[in-house]
Amino acid sequence: MRKTLNRPVDLARLAGISPQQVRNYLDAGVLPPATRSATGYRQLDDRHRKALLAYRALAEGHGWNAAGDIMRAIHAGDAAQALAMIDAGHADLHRQREALKLTADALETVVDTEPPARAAMQIGELAAHLGVRTSTLRVWEDAELLTPQRDPATGYRTYGPRETRDARIILMLRQGMHGLPQIRPILDDLRRSGSRDALRAAIAQRHAELARRAESMLTAAALLHSYLHAESPAG
DSSP: OOOEEESHHHHHHHHTSOHHHHHHHHHHTSSOOOEEOTTSOEEEEHHHHHHHHHHHHHHHHHOHHHHHHHHHHHHTTOHHHHHHHHHHHHHHHHHHHHHHHHHHHHHHHHHHSOOOOOOOEEHHHHHHHHTOOHHHHHHHHHTTSOOOEEOTTTOOEEEOHHHHHHHHHHHHHHHTTOOHHHHHHHHHHHHHHOOOHHHHHHHHHHHHHHHHHHHHHHHHHHHHHHHHTSOOTTO
């Protein structure tokens, strides 16, 4: 027999969220439909508790949007689609791990390599060299990550070998999912001391984040399995 929790507030207390969030989850279809009591209150049971725990765990590993899509697919009777989305999340995590390894190796090479002597580039030339938009370089400049020189005759931005190297490092860190505020101290340390410690620490932190996401996915899989095999409403 299914254990009745009665109201959204009861489930909210168990999960440490607000009753309104529970109602929102019910309305959004990430929890199974609830029956109503004679007085009109929604009646929740252990399946709702398991669905809620599975949904929030999925969000930790796959993100809120993907978690919602997975739960709605299950409640629509399309478990195959839900499992396909979970597989896609694991595949994306694997791609990020592989990309991070390539980024780490490339960064070590860039830092070790003395910038080649070349004529300073203007912003359009550097953008084309990196494969980014000129607006991206301006954003990096606004964030004080890049400090281009100015041509005294034209006032145009110019990027010498050091600025070009820094731009390559920024691009690689961005591809490794590092935010602009995280990148600035890494570059500051590299410029000040030539040390790669901050760079390596940033890569290690990103590895740890991916490991936490993988663990969250594992937890979510266990909770989702428990929910899928919970007693059916007719039980």
